[in-house]
Amino acid sequence: MPEADPRRGGGAHAVSLPRTFFVAAGRNVWGDRLFQACLYAMVALFVAIVAGIVGALVVESLPAARHFGLSFVVGQDWDPVKESFGALPFIYGTIVSSLLGMAVAVPLGIGAAIYLAEIAPFPVRSPVGFLIELLAAVPSVVYGLWGIFVLAPFLRQWVQPALGSTLGWLPLFKGPPYGVGMLAAGLILSVMTVPFIATVGREVLLAVPNSQREAALALGSTRWETTWIAVLPYGRSGLIGAVLLGLGRALGETMAVTMVIGNRPEISVSLFAPGYTMASVLANEFTEATSDLYLSALVQIGLLLLVVTVLVNAFARLLVWTVGGAVKGIRE
Amino acid sequence: MSVATRRFVLNRVMGFLCGTAAALVILPLILVFAFLLYQGGSSINLEFFTHTPTPVGESGGGMANAIVGTLILIGLACGLGLPVGILGGLYVADSQDSHLPSVVRFLADVLNGVPSIVIGIFAYTLVVLPMKRFSALAGGVALGVIMIPIVLRTTEEIIRLVPASLREAGLALGLPKWKVTVRIVLASARAGITTGVMVAIARIAGETAPLLFTAFGNRFWHHGLDQPIAALALQIFAYAISPFDDWHRQAWAGALVLISIVFLVSLAARLATRDLQRQMR
């Protein structure tokens, strides 16, 4: 029984609602159906886009795949004029620059994650965490700009000569100091991936239940010992996931690397030598691809890049999602 | 050294090392920003914001067309990214279907990790090849695809936070389900979704790689969305690798403008998130 409308100043008589109120309710089933249809349409579009990315890459790369077969992956010769395309220099460059970047970024990133999650005084945590997130927001081209005009000259003038004179007998440090090259690329990749490892690592460590820390503390452990025996083992798989996420980023990083790696499709052991990555050759040569085979070869490199980064990322997500689950859960 | 002292010293040393790691992580941020201010600060003037690039070798000129171009590309990207992202996120958060929501969530995470240049290739095959020219449209499609996973995941998280009691109140009032979702749930999630969109925009504003062979860049004002268009990040790249000092100067200035926009938007998003969290408690 509808009550008196209080806006009308109260009267005890019942107000009857117009019939259209109840009839409209029935019509709204179509509203629901239409809305659901919109949702599903967008989902379908999304799935189509994802499938489209894979499909487009596969289709466009088929001519090159058919032409070169497996020799594409192991061939070292990248000659657009002769139409001979071997992608090994790029695969090598991508792997080496990424590994170099990770070698620096992993200890720094995990150390920073531990600092943020376990050690830093509480007022410091939020601002420092925010600064690290800002690092992740800096566009790649800006890092590249800094790399060309600050990092590379610095390497050329100070670091490479120093390394060359002290450790120059190692094949790693042979060659003229260009500044740009594999070393610069590796360093700039480490600068760019460290914030990801630190941020995700911090989340992983914060997710470790406090009861674990308390158990260690109650035994009389120092703060570092608590981190070492209770927090880090618990978050181990999540931390590995964070590192892999960083690796995924490093593999696909394009602009900053292109601007400092020297862009020479050669395989060299020396870190001083210029190199080339899969993403960089795409950036540099895609618009210059004169023939269909050239374009197809480039797209095939794109496909390789896609497959590798997707695999690394999927594996990383799996690990990050199961922090505490990879370790068998405590049965009640 | 006794065991107790060793443990004490180790505690201090490790604390120091981790703090040093954090400081080293932040150091590049300070270095980059300092250099941008130093190198680019002096080149920021009215001409920078109002003029287009001058011919090769002449000094002066600005990046007005690039700034406008970036704004246009962001607008186009939102045209694709917002509907798919928001409605997709709504679907994943609300749907009772058994498998599709988690598949969509997984695909969104995967898409998030795809290198942006690969997405550029996709936009190239989808838009540039059929149209037989580079265009703003192609650039917008590429950036839109990059936006989708970010918007989708943040929308999903925000919608999940909306308390069920709010929905029930709407249903109890006699509103149909779709109105409850649109009028009540989306409305209360509006702040959070806007924040997610801002984060996504900050990300695509700085993207260069996917635009290299879609939007392609333009030294002049574009003449239509089916034409190549300039973008701030593209222009910075082109100037940076050029041999002209004057262009290098402008690249620094452009980078300063770009990073300032990105930082401001990120900061705003961060503050909004903190307010939201306080509200939700």
Place this chain on the structure above:
Amino acid sequence: MADGLQVTELNAWFGERQVLMNVTLRVPSNAVTALIGPSGCGKSTFVRCINRMHEVVPGARSSGQVLLNGDDLYGPGVDPVMVRRRIGMVFQKPNPFPTMSVFDNVAAGLRLAGVRDKNLLYDVVERALRQAALWDEVKDDLYKSGSSLSGGQQQRLCIARAVAVQPEVLLMDEPCSALDPIATARIEELILDLKKDLTIVIVTHNMQQAARVSEWTGFFLLGELIEIGVTRDLFTHPREQKTEDYITGRFG
């Protein structure tokens, strides 16, 4: 009066909120003292002040004196880490380290203290597991993960881990509340054994449990210690009206 725990005028705060008011009591050694009271009355906070775990929470602080066998636990220059070495703690939910085996869990405290001798470790671990009445059940599976045990076994594992370092006091914060009656009974049995070697303080919301295992019982309400005395006397002729009201179930 030099042995056992002597707590004098202990106050504790979480930020601005005071949760313990002027608590003074003595815990006799080699005996079991139970602390009862309704939820939120401060008994857990009290116990966490004894082994200086309370101050780990950001914004938490305390004042007052805690003497362990004459030593001032809050004295100037006293390292909380060393305090926690002398006082063990078992928590409400069993929290063994999931990445460590049974053996490593029990040995964790010893290894922290620098013990490396494998034979010594093994002997101490066996003794601790026997004290926790767990040895027979795990002696063939010492190297299996700590989380592969049942709830009751995990809690006994945590007890073994705590007693392995031979603390002077063992604090138990509602150790059986997450366990079934049979597991509870086994733990109550081993408490009666443990008190020969150490002083035990057990927080419990189960009055029958307090009556079963303890010699002394203290009743807390809203942050104050209302009454403390011989268990049998407290339950049969409590001195305070509030104690009687709680025991007879009029609240809490």
